[in-house]
Amino acid sequence: MGARQSRASSKDKGPRRILFTGRRQKFSPWDDALLSGRDPRSLLKRGMHHVSFSLVTRGMTDIPDFLWGLSEVQKLNLSHNQLRVLPPEVGKLTRIVVLNLCGNRLKSLPREVSLLQCLRVLFVNMNCLTEVPAELSLCRKLEVLSLSHNCLSQLPACFADLSRLRKLNLSHNVFAHIPMCVFSLKELTFLHVGSNRLENIAESIQHLTSLQIFIAEGNNIHSFPRSLCLVTSLELLNLNNNDIQTLPGELHLLCRLVRIAWNPMDKGLHISHNPLSKPLPELVEGGLEMLFGYLKDKKHT
Numbered sequence: 001m002g003a004r005q006s007r008a009s010s011k012d013k014g015p016r017r018i019l020f021t022g023r024r025q026k027f028s029p030w031d032d033a034l035l036s037g038r039d040p041r042s043l044l045k046r047g048m049h050h051v052s053f054s055l056v057t058r059g060m061t062d063i064p065d066f067l068w069g070l071s072e073v074q075k076l077n078l079s080h081n082q083l084r085v086l087p088p089e090v091g092k093l094t095r096i097v098v099l100n101l102c103g104n105r106l107k108s109l110p111r112e113v114s115l116l117q118c119l120r121v122l123f124v125n126m127n128c129l130t131e132v133p134a135e136l137s138l139c140r141k142l143e144v145l146s147l148s149h150n151c152l153s154q155l156p157a158c159f160a161d162l163s164r165l166r167k168l169n170l171s172h173n174v175f176a177h178i179p180m181c182v183f184s185l186k187e188l189t190f191l192h193v194g195s196n197r198l199e200n201i202a203e204s205i206q207h208l209t210s211l212q213i214f215i216a217e218g219n220n221i222h223s224f225p226r227s228l229c230l231v232t233s234l235e236l237l238n239l240n241n242n243d244i245q246t247l248p249g250e251l252h253l254l255c256r257l258v259r260i261a262w263n264p265m266d267k268g269l270h271i272s273h274n275p276l277s278k279p280l281p282e283l284v285e286g287g288l289e290m291l292f293g294y295l296k297d298k299k300h301t
Helices: 002-011 028-035 065-069 088-092 111-115 134-138 157-161 180-184 203-207 226-230 249-253 280-286 288-299
Strands: 051-054 075-077 098-100 121-123 144-146 167-169 190-192 213-215 236-238 268-270
Touching (some): 065 088, 088 111, 111 134, 157 180, 203 226, 226 249, 249 288, 280 288
Parallel strands (some): 051 075, 121 144, 167 190
């Protein structure tokens, strides 16, 4: 054992390899059960565009060691298992484009995620995360990030560097406010912050000029900010189940909202289950055109 460790140490030279010099856990039962004597690469699925590997709903508590040798993997799905730790060895899979870790028991992500420089899509929803490593901001190609159904209350400020991010799901966490770094993500078209602890929406929301879908239902938001009316790209705005009593006269600027929406999947304005002051509830029932007309007239009187 000592000689083997000595040889390993002599090979691990350079700052990048230092990331992987920690003690390796052995998961031989998983390796044996999954491989049954086969070459690990026989489990890879080679599509027209990506090489993928999937171990979904296997009840795994640990990731089998052989996976870290499959350097050609581009789409990796480890969702709906019982994983508590994502080892730093994940940094060896530098070709990964899509990583799905949904539905596990992860409390953190290793800093080595920064080595996944091809990563475009990351699902870590339905875990137990209390924080996200700042190093994830080094994955500059990231376009889709789902962190929903965790225990997050903040994001690293450096997430503002994720300039290609288009879809961000922060729903079902414990955010008291939308993290300021989010307002720097100018390419965002989808932002979900529903079912948190929000009481307001910052004026900085107006900087998200590409936003098409904004969902903030199920919070305790007290007012509809006028700055939100400047996000004229919005096609779906969901503020259901909040504490909103009045609506701004500038609401008509959101010209891409085509209707009052009742079905959660419909585009339009979702404003039900709020304590709207009279006569707003009746106007909402009458449709968006009637509501816009009333608010414009009220503003000019």
